Amino acid sequence: MKAVVLAAGEGKRLDPLTRNRPKPLLPVAGIPLILRTVRALQSAGVGEACIVTSPAGDRIMDALKGVEGPRLRRGVQEKPLGTAHALLAAKDFVEGEESFLLVYGDLFFEAGMLRGLVEHVARGFDGGVLAIQREDAKRFGVLHEEDGLLKGIAEKPENIFGPALINSGIYVLPGEIFEAAEEVKPSPRGEYELTDAITQLVKRGRRIAVYRHPSGYWLDVGTPASYLEANLLALQELSPQATSKTLRDSYIGGGVRLGGRVEVKSSVLMEGVEVGENVALDSVVLLERAVVEDDSRLSYAIVGEGGRAGVGCRLEGLREKPVIVSPGATIPPYLTAEPGDVL
Incomplete structure (x- = not known):
C-alpha cells in the first residue's frame, strides 16, 4: 500500500x-x-x-x-x-x-x-x-x-x-x-x-x-500546549533502553550537562542542554542547547533551542497554558512568568 x-x-x-x-x-x-x-x-x-x-x-x-x-x-x-x-x-x-x-x-x-x-x-x-x-x-x-x-x-x-x-x-x-x-x-x-x-x-x-x-x-x-502534551504522553512509552539516561520518567538526550541538586521529573532535555545547580524541572521541554541557570524553577514550560533562563527564574505555567521561551532568547535573572507567557 x-x-x-x-x-x-x-x-x-x-x-x-x-x-x-x-x-x-x-x-x-x-x-x-x-x-x-x-x-x-x-x-x-x-x-x-x-x-x-x-x-x-x-x-x-x-x-x-x-x-x-x-x-x-x-x-x-x-x-x-x-x-x-x-x-x-x-x-x-x-x-x-x-x-x-x-x-x-x-x-x-x-x-x-x-x-x-x-x-x-x-x-x-x-x-x-x-x-x-x-x-x-x-x-x-x-x-x-x-x-x-x-x-x-x-x-x-x-x-x-x-x-x-x-x-x-x-x-x-x-x-x-x-x-x-x-x-x-x-x-x-x-x-x-x-x-x-x-x-x-x-x-x-x-x-x-x-x-x-x-x-x-x-x-x-x-499549539505549544499540545506540543508539550505530546511530549508528556511520549514519556509514558519510554523504557531505559530507549533513552540515553532516564531520570524520574524523563528523556535525557546526548551531551546534556546537569549541575548538582537538580530534580528532573516528567521532562524532555534535548541534546546539548545545560542545567545549573539547585534547579527543579517538572513537565518541561528543553530543546537543543537550551540553558537553565542556577536556582531556577520551571514547570509546564518549553524553552526553545538556544534559549536561556537566567539565575533564579520562576517559569511556572499550566498544562493548558505553558510558559514559552523563544528560541535564542535570554531571560533575565529572577524573572517570574505567568502561565501562557511567551518570552
Whole structure:
C-alpha cells in the first residue's frame, strides 16, 4: 500500500517554536514528528510514501535520509492553498492505486491506529476516516455518521456542545479523491479543503467508513500546549533502553550537562542542554542547547533551542497554558512568568 503525508504547513500557531524549523521536525521525546509518522506507516505495511512539503521543505527530507521503512519520495506544494491543493502534489505518485493512506504531518498518535483503519476499510468500504472522541469537539472538524458511514464533516461548528466524533486527519481514500479535489472551490478562508473533496465522495454515494480505534492516544500538535502534551504522553512509552539516561520518567538526550541538586521529573532535555545547580524541572521541554541557570524553577514550560533562563527564574505555567521561551532568547535573572507567557 502507498501513503501520502501532508507536511507543508507553516506551523504559525506553534510560533515561536517553529521560527527556526518546520513543524514536522519538532522532536517529541527526542524523535521528530515526521519520523514517528514514517515509522507508523512502516508498521501498517506501507511500502512507499510521498511526503508533501513546501518549497522550503528540504530539511524535512534531509532528516529522513537513510531512515528504515517505506521508500520515500517528495511532492511539493508550491503555494499554501489548503489540504486538497497539497494532496494534488501527490497525484502522480498515487496514480493507478485503488486506495491509499493519507496522514497529516502534524499528528502524534498510537501507531496501531493506522493498521486498524486499513483493516477496517478492507471489509468492503471505499475509504475510511479515523474518528476520535473529544470533549472539545467544536475546535475540530466534526464527523456526522449513520450506521458507521460518513455523511458529512462540519468544520469547527459553533452549535456543538460537549463530546463528539472529530476528524483525526488520518484516512484511507480511493484514487477518485484526486478528481474530487480538483473540483473543490475555495473555502471562506481562501483555501481548497480536503474535507470538501471527501464530502463530494460521500455525495456520489461512496461508502466512507467512520472507524473508531478501541484505544490509544491521538493529538493534533498545533499549539505549544499540545506540543508539550505530546511530549508528556511520549514519556509514558519510554523504557531505559530507549533513552540515553532516564531520570524520574524523563528523556535525557546526548551531551546534556546537569549541575548538582537538580530534580528532573516528567521532562524532555534535548541534546546539548545545560542545567545549573539547585534547579527543579517538572513537565518541561528543553530543546537543543537550551540553558537553565542556577536556582531556577520551571514547570509546564518549553524553552526553545538556544534559549536561556537566567539565575533564579520562576517559569511556572499550566498544562493548558505553558510558559514559552523563544528560541535564542535570554531571560533575565529572577524573572517570574505567568502561565501562557511567551518570552
